[in-house]
Amino acid sequence: MARAVRRQEELPSPAAAYGGDSPGERAVWRLRSRGCWDDAAALLEPYVPGSPSTALRRASLLVERCMFTGSGWEAAEDALRLAEAAARDDDARGAAASERGHLAYVATVLGVRDRSDEARAALGRAAALLDQASPARAMLDYRRGLVAEHVSGNTEAAQAAYRRAHTGATAHGDALLCSFTWRHLAGLALREGELAEARHGFTESLLLRERLGFLVGMAPALVALADVQEKHEATRLLEEATRLFRLLGGVPTWLASRLEAA
The missing domain is CATH 1.25.40.10 (Tetratricopeptide repeat domain)
Known part of the structure; x- marks a missing residue:
């Protein structure tokens, strides 16, 4: 596999990969990168109405908080429902379904509740909705790899999914x-x-x-x-x-x- 690491000055801004590279987006990234998910989500909240992509980014932050802390499930569910309701096209609906599948996966592997069937169904729905060229496809492949490895115990399928995700992530910076x-x-x-x-x-x-x-x-x-x-x-x-x-x-x-x- 090709080496992914480039010199620091050549790395794209992480904020740019997750919604934009404005001062506000960079502030969201700084908070997120230090584990301040609630504060990062609060910065996005005023822009959620009328912006499906912002609604989804906010939901993603709160799902990530669940993954790292094992808490905040209700807030993540509420934010995800808003993002799902705001989605207006297949790509947005597919990205929201991917996030739904990830939340269900996290709840399963952390032992909160077995939501493995929901995780598989949501990720399958995302695969049907997302175009092969969509930037969200790489994250979906990664999440399908997680389910294959840690829920289904299928390491061969997991490796194939991780490799697809790696190729897609590299292509999209x-x-x-x-x-x-x-x-x-x-x-x-x-x-x-x-x-x-x-x-x-x-x-x-x-x-x-x-x-x-x-x-x-x-x-x-x-x-x-x-x-x-x-x-x-x-x-x-x-x-x-x-x-x-x-x-x-x-x-x-x-x-x-x-x-x-x-």
């Missing part, structure tokens, strides 16, 4: 999504005993998050890389992950047991 696809492809490589490939993928994921300033995603990336390093380097990475985890107030919450064990 979505470096943040590339950081996720690198990480999950590396995880599958590690499962197959491909240590060098896994180390490369985890390193790429971490570098992208560092360069984008995605602070809230740094601790999980550090922990993943620690799993494929020698003891001394692994200890250093876990110590850094622990500092970031504490700095962000214990987010992501599901990382706590892993860091405590370290």
Whole structure:
């Protein structure tokens, strides 16, 4: 697979990949990247009426909050219903269905409630609605990979979906999504005993998050890389992950047991 990391100055603005590169959008990104999802959503809220894309971005922020904190489900559901109601064409409806599927997936894997059937149905609906050339297609492929791997246990289907997502994210300049696809492809490589490939993928994921300033995603990336390093380097990475985890107030919450064990 082609190397995804470029020099920092060549990376596109993360705000541009998620709705625009205005001062307001950059402020939303800064808040999001530090785990301040409610504050980021509040900045978008005045622009939701009359803007289906803004409604969807706000819903996406609140779904991401659920994924990292295991809380805020009602607010995410409310925002998602608004986004679904505001959608006016197949692409918007498909992107909203993708978000619906992701929320159902997150609730399932975090053990809140088994919504696996809803996740599959919503992602299938998104696949039927989204044009193959849609920028939202790469995120959909990534999410279908998550369901295949962590709900269905089908690693072959998951790998194929992650690779499609990686190709699409690279084509559309979505470096943040590339950081996720690198990480999950590396995880599958590690499962197959491909240590060098896994180390490369985890390193790429971490570098992208560092360069984008995605602070809230740094601790999980550090922990993943620690799993494929020698003891001394692994200890250093876990110590850094622990500092970031504490700095962000214990987010992501599901990382706590892993860091405590370290």
